[in-house]
Amino acid sequence: MTIPSIVARSISKTYRRGRQLITALQNVAFEVSQGELVLLIGPSGSGKTTLLNLIAALDRPDSGEILIDGLDVTGLSRSAAAGYRDERVGMIFQSYNFAPAADRSRKHSAANDSEAATEPPARPGAARNSRPG
Numbered sequence: 001m002t003i004p005s006i007v008a009r010s011i012s013k014t015y016r017r018g019r020q021l022i023t024a025l026q027n028v029a030f031e032v033s034q035g036e037l038v039l040l041i042g043p044s045g046s047g048k049t050t051l052l053n054l055i056a057a058l059d060r061p062d063s064g065e066i067l068i069d070g071l072d073v074t075g076l077s078r079s080a081a082a083g084y085r086d087e088r089v090g091m092i093f094q095s096y097n098f099a100p101a102a103d104r105s106r107k108h109s110a111a112n113d114s115e116a117a118t119e120p121p122a123r124p125g126a127a128r129n130s131r132p133g
């Protein structure tokens with residue numbers, strides 16, 4: 001049997017929006033084996049992005065643990081999390097996170113994307129220094 005490379009145990013995550021508490025994940029548990037292809041399917045708002053953010057250590061659960069090859073990534077420091085993502089995680093975001101940051105610095109709207117793509121940045125390095133959120 002293949003050793004699981006992702007083990008999630010009792011993952012819970014609640015967001016706070018003003019006074020409202022939104023439980024995105026409640027006691028989620030699963031295992032993914034090395035080389036296994038997994039599709040995460042569910043209706044809008046069911047917590048898919050929340051879960052992926054936790055696996056990528058972009059956010060922390062309120063409780064539970066996520067072991068990646070035995071390493072719990074829920075307690076990593078910011079720099080350790082960045083190192084983990086650099087070495088182990090590939091992520092294509094649902095929304096194109098890079099463009100809005102570049103657009104803000106260049107005072108372009110999304111409608112000008114195609115034009116913006118052919119122009120140099122208004123400030124040298126502004127677009128290069130942007131990071132996906």
Ligand SMILES: Nc1ncnc2c1ncn2[C@@H]1O[C@H](COP(=O)(O)OP(=O)(O)OP(=O)(O)O)[C@@H](O)[C@H]1O
Nearest residue numbers: 015016017022024043044045046047048049050051
């Ligand atoms: N930063 C946040 N602040 C407050 N609530 C949030 C935040 N992010 C997500 N939520 C809420 O948590 C729940 C799960 O959202 P999530 O984005 O994980 O769902 P999803 O399955 O990825 O949805 P979609 O298919 O639309 O991408 C939703 O009710 C959402 O409104």
Ligand SMILES: [Mg+2]
Nearest residue numbers: 048049050094
């Ligand atoms: Mg999503």
